[in-house]
Amino acid sequence: MIVLDLSCDQGHRFEAWFASSDAFEDQLARGLVSCPHCGTHQVRRLPSAPYVQTSSHARPPAEPDPQAIAAKLIEALRAAARQSEDVGERFAEEARRIHHGDAEERAIRGQAKPSDMIELLEEGIPILPVPPDKDDLH
Numbered sequence: 001m002i003v004l005d006l007s008c009d010q011g012h013r014f015e016a017w018f019a020s021s022d023a024f025e026d027q028l029a030r031g032l033v034s035c036p037h038c039g040t041h042q043v044r045r046l047p048s049a050p051y052v053q054t055s056s057h058a059r060p061p062a063e064p065d066p067q068a069i070a071a072k073l074i075e076a077l078r079a080a081a082r083q084s085e086d087v088g089e090r091f092a093e094e095a096r097r098i099h100h101g102d103a104e105e106r107a108i109r110g111q112a113k114p115s116d117m118i119e120l121l122e123e124g125i126p127i128l129p130v131p132p133d134k135d136d137l138h
Helices: 021-029 066-082 091-099 114-122
Strands: 002-008 013-018 043-045 085-088 108-110
Touching: 002 021, 013 021, 085 091, 091 108, 091 114
Parallel strands: 085 108
Antiparallel strands: 002 013, 002 043
């Protein structure tokens, strides 16, 4: 279906629905199109922008699944951790050395006590705890 802007020879403007442009031309030729204001059959099509269905007519997007988002985030963090250097229990010490420029800058992972993690954060050293993968627990 299309909506056409039309005008009669009396200057009345109106819209009408048709199955297609060809259907409008056919109905106009057979005298089936008339002005709703004055009834004349002297009608012409006006230039108009095409009708486009907007998103307000579309199905609303699905609500994101928070558990699925969290699972993808954790997997991305684990993948990044697998590509970092494991410094083990020296994590806090090595993070400080990298931060102060005393060691080569690189991605590291390891273990740290909660108190060490808090101290690193208070010193402005960015760290991010990553939950271990089930394969890492063995």
